Amino acid sequence: MITIKNLHASIDGKEILKGLNLEVPAGQVHAIMGPNGAGKSTLASVLAGREDYEVTDGTVDFDGVDLLELSTEDRAREGMFLAFQYPVEIPGVSNVNFLRTALNEIREYKGQEAISAKDFMAMVREKSAIVELDAKLASRAVNEGFSGGEKKRNEIFQMAMLEPKLAILDETDSGLDIDALRIVANGVNKLRSEKNATIVITHYQRLLDYIVPDVVHVLYNGRIVKSGPKELALELEEKGYDWIKAEQEAK
Amino acid sequence: MGYTENELAKDLENQEYKFGFVTNIESDKAPKGLNEGIIRFISAKKEEPEWLLDFRLKAFALWKEMTEPEWAHVHYEKPDFQDITYYSAPKQTKKYESWDDVDPEMKETMAKLGISMEEQQRLTGVAVDFVMDSVSVATSFKSKLAELGIVFCSFSEAVKEHPELVRKYMGTVVPMTDNFYAALNSAVFTDGSFCYIPSGVRCPMELSTYFRINEGGTGQFERTLVVADQGAYVSYLEGCTAPQRDENQLHAAVVELIALDDAEIKYSTVQNWYPGDKEGKGGIYNFVTKRGLCERNAKISWTQVETGSAVTWKYPSCVLKGDNSIGEFYSVAVTNNYQQADTGTKMIHLGKNTKSTIISKGISAGKSQNSYRGLVQIHKNADNARNFSQCDSLLMTDECGAHTFPYIECKNSSAKIEHEATTSKIGEDQIFYCLQRGISEEKAISLIVNGYCKEVLNQLPMEFAVEAQKLLAISLEGSVG
Numbered sequence: 001m002i003t004i005k006n007l008h009a010s011i012d013g014k015e016i017l018k019g020l021n022l023e024v025p026a027g028q029v030h031a032i033m034g035p036n037g038a039g040k041s042t043l044a045s046v047l048a049g050r051e052d053y054e055v056t057d058g059t060v061d062f063d064g065v066d067l068l069e070l071s072t073e074d075r076a077r078e079g080m081f082l083a084f085q086y087p088v089e090i091p092g093v094s095n096v097n098f099l100r101t102a103l104n105e106i107r108e109y110k111g112q113e114a115i116s117a118k119d120f121m122a123m124v125r126e127k128s129a130i131v132e133l134d135a136k137l138a139s140r141a142v143n144e145g146f147s148g149g150e151k152k153r154n155e156i157f158q159m160a161m162l163e164p165k166l167a168i169l170d171e172t173d174s175g176l177d178i179d180a181l182r183i184v185a186n187g188v189n190k191l192r193s194e195k196n197a198t199i200v201i202t203h204y205q206r207l208l209d210y211i212v213p214d215v216v217h218v219l220y221n222g223r224i225v226k227s228g229p230k231e232l233a234l235e236l237e238e239k240g241y242d243w244i245k246a247e248q249e250a251k
Numbered sequence: 252m253g254y255t256e257n258e259l260a261k262d263l264e265n266q267e268y269k270f271g272f273v274t275n276i277e278s279d280k281a282p283k284g285l286n287e288g289i290i291r292f293i294s295a296k297k298e299e300p301e302w303l304l305d306f307r308l309k310a311f312a313l314w315k316e317m318t319e320p321e322w323a324h325v326h327y328e329k330p331d332f333q334d335i336t337y338y339s340a341p342k343q344t345k346k347y348e349s350w351d352d353v354d355p356e357m358k359e360t361m362a363k364l365g366i367s368m369e370e371q372q373r374l375t376g377v378a379v380d381f382v383m384d385s386v387s388v389a390t391s392f393k394s395k396l397a398e399l400g401i402v403f404c405s406f407s408e409a410v411k412e413h414p415e416l417v418r419k420y421m422g423t424v425v426p427m428t429d430n431f432y433a434a435l436n437s438a439v440f441t442d443g444s445f446c447y448i449p450s451g452v453r454c455p456m457e458l459s460t461y462f463r464i465n466e467g468g469t470g471q472f473e474r475t476l477v478v479a480d481q482g483a484y485v486s487y488l489e490g491c492t493a494p495q496r497d498e499n500q501l502h503a504a505v506v507e508l509i510a511l512d513d514a515e516i517k518y519s520t521v522q523n524w525y526p527g528d529k530e531g532k533g534g535i536y537n538f539v540t541k542r543g544l545c546e547r548n549a550k551i552s553w554t555q556v557e558t559g560s561a562v563t564w565k566y567p568s569c570v571l572k573g574d575n576s577i578g579e580f581y582s583v584a585v586t587n588n589y590q591q592a593d594t595g596t597k598m599i600h601l602g603k604n605t606k607s608t609i610i611s612k613g614i615s616a617g618k619s620q621n622s623y624r625g626l627v628q629i630h631k632n633a634d635n636a637r638n639f640s641q642c643d644s645l646l647m648t649d650e651c652g653a654h655t656f657p658y659i660e661c662k663n664s665s666a667k668i669e670h671e672a673t674t675s676k677i678g679e680d681q682i683f684y685c686l687q688r689g690i691s692e693e694k695a696i697s698l699i700v701n702g703y704c705k706e707v708l709n710q711l712p713m714e715f716a717v718e719a720q721k722l723l724a725i726s727l728e729g730s731v732g
Contacts, residue, residue: 048687049686071686073686073687073689075687076688076689077689081687084684088683089681090681090685090699092706093698093699097698098685098690098698101694101698103689105690105691105694106689141702158688
């Protein structure tokens with residue numbers, strides 16, 4: 001689904017990603033863990049196309065297209081979805097209006113007709129159930145006055161509505177209590193299929209109890225330095241990152 | 252609602268000021284300049300009665316003694332009042348008897364403005380009065396309204412047909428001494444709209460006036476007078492456009508609303524006068540005095556969407572004279588490039604239990620300056636008066652300015668006054684969030700801005716709201732920086 005080779009990216013002249021390689025095939029969930037400042041959120045931002053970051057080297061193949069050539073909105077229209085660590089509030093714009101606009105822009109890009117109001121509302125009902133999101137939240141302004149948990153659930157609801165090929169969950173577990181975590185994770189699991197892929201960025205092993213990854217990667221100092229099965233996450237939880245750091249310094 | 256996502260996209264392609272065309276219609280003009288002779292000329296052209304000529308001459312005498320106000324937060328080259336043509340009328344041999352008689356060029360102008368009257372008549376049920384330069388060209392639906400006793404016609408016609416009403420109410424809310432521009436208007440006004448709703452009648456359709464400045468070098472000075480008799484209701488719409496010209500043109504209107512006991516007037520404006528080009532050249536100077544008077548239990552609601560004009564100086568106000576009367580002001584003012592707006596309202600509480608609400612949303616882009624100026628005045632007999640004001644400013648760039656000048660004068664200790672204000676910058680984060688969901692930047696801005704203005708847009712009648720949304724998007728196209 002996505003193949004990242006030798007990716008270098010910097011912000012304000014400071015290099016954050018220093019030759020990152022990563023491949024996530026369709027149908028899989030990959031977790032990216034790592035200490036603070038390793039470049040996890042930078043990776044999410046660079047892939048989504050945030051303009052503050054400059055890509056200085058490397059390639060990203062996204063299901064056959066050169067991702068780095070695409071504008072931010074076209075990446076989204078090609079099926080890239082970022083669940084934000086801090087979802088943004090847009091006062092006065094209802095969630096449904098926001099999503100209908102997004103959905104129709106994506107459909108237009110794909111040469112499909114705009115969705116009818118009736119089909120759209122049916123879809124809202126169906127998808128909001130996935131994350132146990134109150135239908136009332138769907139008609140409220142985007143994230144305005146939402147609790148932390150509601151914001152995160154709303155991200156997964158949007159993901160369900162837009163049906164992306166690749167979803168990147170950027171610390172979706174941060175600030176969630178255990179019930180909200182379970183609901184969000186269940187939502188993500190229900191959306192897993194053979195045709196899509198998920199990258200889960202997290203600090204904590206806890207989330208991976210619920211969203212079980214196929215592969216766990218350790219991001220350190222702008223590179224993936226270690227990859228392994230889900231047990232790697234447990235090892236990290238137990239031992240922390242010092243041994244990884246030591247290993248790297250030894251090289 | 253029949254949301255306009257696709258239409259909006261189409262309109263955005265054509266983002267330049269789209270009403271900048273000039274219609275080639277021969278016009279009948281007065282020579283440039285202002286003196287008693289010109290005023291007599293205008294009055295004679297309009298075959299006015301003696302009392303009205305006297306009114307004009309008195310206003311002119313007063314105006315000559317007045318100085319142009321300088322307190323507003325705007326900077327502009329003062330108009331040369333001797334270099335303006337005060338009367339310009341599309342040449343016509345007779346007053347149109349029916350729509351079929353209207354000059355085809357004129358019909359085309361209206362069609363370009365999106366107000367083909369045939370369409371209007373068939374589809375929307377909005378009665379329209381069209382004022383080009385100085386003269387009211389056509390009024391639709393007149394006979395239908397007449398059955399209910401509603402008078403809706405040009406100001407000149409009202410002077411001829413209903414002189415007792417005009418004489419009784421004209422100048423009672425905005426006296427000629429009120430301010431410099433009101434005095435000027437009182438001296439030289441050429442036409443405008445007049446509306447009278449008889450006691451107990453609910454006007455069954457929106458009444459609408461479109462103002463258009465066509466001729467170069469002319470000023471437009473129209474007067475609008477709306478009287479809702481006891482228990483009457485009317486919703487009134489006003490739209491304005493002008494051609495693109497390098498010079499600054501002056502628009503100094505006076506609007507007076509009178510809501511008698513238990514009456515209600517809703518007055519909505521979408522102001523889209525030519526704002527000047529990107530370098531700030533040309534554009535309309537929009538110096539307008541709008542005020543409404545509420546008697547007992549009456550209500551006046553002003554809603555305005557201001558996107559045009561190089562300089563705007565405008566404070567639609569309510570005098571809450573009667574007990575239990577209500578005044579409302581909902582405003583969106585957008586400035587881009589070098590536009591300047593100093594706009595707001597005055598709520599004058601005289602009666603007991605009077606209530607007022609002010610919702611003002613300013614949006615500044617480019618190098619523009621946008622000011623809210625408001626006065627809430629509670630007089631000593633206004634027991635239990637209440638006011639709620641909310642003034643929000645949204646900044647689109649680092650070079651624009653937003654200013655708020657709220658004044659409160661309270662002489663009654665039972666009053667309750669609330670004022671809330673916020674200033675925010677349109678967030679790159681918000682835009683990135685929209686882009687990441689596949690929404691284009693133009694649409695993202697339009698969504699965010701429309702969301703920000705929602706409380707005001709919701710006050711507009713449906714067709715107007717759609718038009719206003721498009722206008723906002725067009726005015727702000729490419730303006731985030």
